[in-house]
Amino acid sequence: MDNNKIVVFDTTLRDGEQSPGCSMNTEEKIKVAKQLEKLGVDVIEAGFAAASPGDFDAVSRIAEQVEKSSICSLSRAVENDIKQAALAVQKAKMHRIHTFIATSPIHMKYKLKMSEEEVIKRAIHAVEYAKTFVDDVEFSLEDAGRSEISFMKEVMDAVISAGATTINLPDTVGYRLPTELGAMVKELTDFANNRAIISVHNHNDLGLATANTLSAVANGARQIEVTINGLGERAGNSALEESVMAIKTRGDAFGGVYTDINTKEIYATSRLVATITGVEPQQNKAIVGKNAFAHESGIHQDGVLKHQETYEIMKPEDVGVIKDSTLILGKHSGRAAFRDKITTLGFDSVSNEELNSAFEKFKILADKKKEVTDDDIRMLITDESLNQ
Numbered sequence: 001m002d003n004n005k006i007v008v009f010d011t012t013l014r015d016g017e018q019s020p021g022c023s024m025n026t027e028e029k030i031k032v033a034k035q036l037e038k039l040g041v042d043v044i045e046a047g048f049a050a051a052s053p054g055d056f057d058a059v060s061r062i063a064e065q066v067e068k069s070s071i072c073s074l075s076r077a078v079e080n081d082i083k084q085a086a087l088a089v090q091k092a093k094m095h096r097i098h099t100f101i102a103t104s105p106i107h108m109k110y111k112l113k114m115s116e117e118e119v120i121k122r123a124i125h126a127v128e129y130a131k132t133f134v135d136d137v138e139f140s141l142e143d144a145g146r147s148e149i150s151f152m153k154e155v156m157d158a159v160i161s162a163g164a165t166t167i168n169l170p171d172t173v174g175y176r177l178p179t180e181l182g183a184m185v186k187e188l189t190d191f192a193n194n195r196a197i198i199s200v201h202n203h204n205d206l207g208l209a210t211a212n213t214l215s216a217v218a219n220g221a222r223q224i225e226v227t228i229n230g231l232g233e234r235a236g237n238s239a240l241e242e243s244v245m246a247i248k249t250r251g252d253a254f255g256g257v258y259t260d261i262n263t264k265e266i267y268a269t270s271r272l273v274a275t276i277t278g279v280e281p282q283q284n285k286a287i288v289g290k291n292a293f294a295h296e297s298g299i300h301q302d303g304v305l306k307h308q309e310t311y312e313i314m315k316p317e318d319v320g321v322i323k324d325s326t327l328i329l330g331k332h333s334g335r336a337a338f339r340d341k342i343t344t345l346g347f348d349s350v351s352n353e354e355l356n357s358a359f360e361k362f363k364i365l366a367d368k369k370k371e372v373t374d375d376d377i378r379m380l381i382t383d384e385s386l387n388q
């Protein structure tokens with residue numbers, strides 16, 4: 001594999017859904033998964049199949065409908081979870097099982113009540129069992145951020161020999177500082193010696209998730225686990241849009257690494273997730289917040305008018321933000337304005353049939369609302385393309 005390529009593993013539909021108030025129904029999850037595919041995500045963690053019949057259904061339906069991204073289900077290191085995960089992802093063109101067990105002293109003692117030997121045995125069995133269903137098995141050392149490096153090496157050796165292809169090192173409680181996390185990743189990447197891809201999964205409890213993800217990339221991690229708008233347990237996960245745009249904008253600082261994300265789809269994906277979950281990114285959120293490309297002070301406005309790069313290190317268009325979307329749609333708007341709007345919003349492959357049907361629904365909505373927003377239009381078009 002190309003050693004400069006960073007695999008983007010999106011867990012909006014699993015860890016992101018664990019954000020309070022962010023649960024999504026199956027239809028909504030399918031919409032998000034299709035958009036993540038369009039965004040160019042390499043692996044979509046579509047859920048935790050064994051968690052509930054609803055989760056199982058969502059993962060299997062996504063597996064049937066997404067072709068270009070690999071579909072993954074999380075599972076504890078227990079046979080039934082792994083079997084459910086395998087059944088749920090089996091129809092996907094590309095699929096992965098992600099299994100995990102905690103390796104930190106505090107988790108092993110109080111949560112698992114297991115010795116180190118028992119944890120290793122369970123981890124090996126989980127990977128071997130997952131391998132009977134799929135080739136691509138990811139193993140996570142939960143709470144790696146607070147685990148002992150020598151024990152992590154033992155676990156890694158064992159699960160790589162059992163067939164794990166990706167080793168994920170989650171900073172489950174967002175405890176590590178970027179320098180520490182980078183040092184841990186470097187030591188474990190050297191230890192893995194190309195036998196598996198090293199991945200990171202950083203939580204944001206100290207607001208360091210993205211800094212930690214980038215430090216990990218600089219030190220050899222080649223998969224990043226991220227979510228749209230930084231959703232996730234407690235303070236959330238490392239945000240896809242931040243890590244991806246940092247790598248794109250400052251790839252030079254990381255020795256030329258890159259992702260295959262189509263960054264022009266970032267804003268549409270952020271809006272879809274915000275509209276579906278009802279959780280808006282904060283206004284000053286990097287990349288996708290309302291103010292991310294707004295300039296208030298006269299000096300800044302003057303500078304940007306003279307040359308965009310005086311105060312902008314990225315172009316809003318590069319992440320799909322349409323700066324001059326001034327066309328307001330309402331019940332008096334016609335089909336031409338509607339078509340113009342959806343093209344401006346970046347939907348360039350909408351058929352006439354989809355357009356006509358969406359336009360009819362738009363008219364019904366416009367009768368009920370004073371102003372139909374860009375988010376409303378995005379939702380209408382996304383619905384149409386899924387119904388075809």
Ligand code: KIV
Nearest residue numbers: 100140142143170172
């Ligand atoms: O934060 C965490 O440790 C996780 C794992 C299950 C990957 O979400």
Ligand code: ZN
Nearest residue numbers: 015172201233
């Ligand atoms: Zn997590």
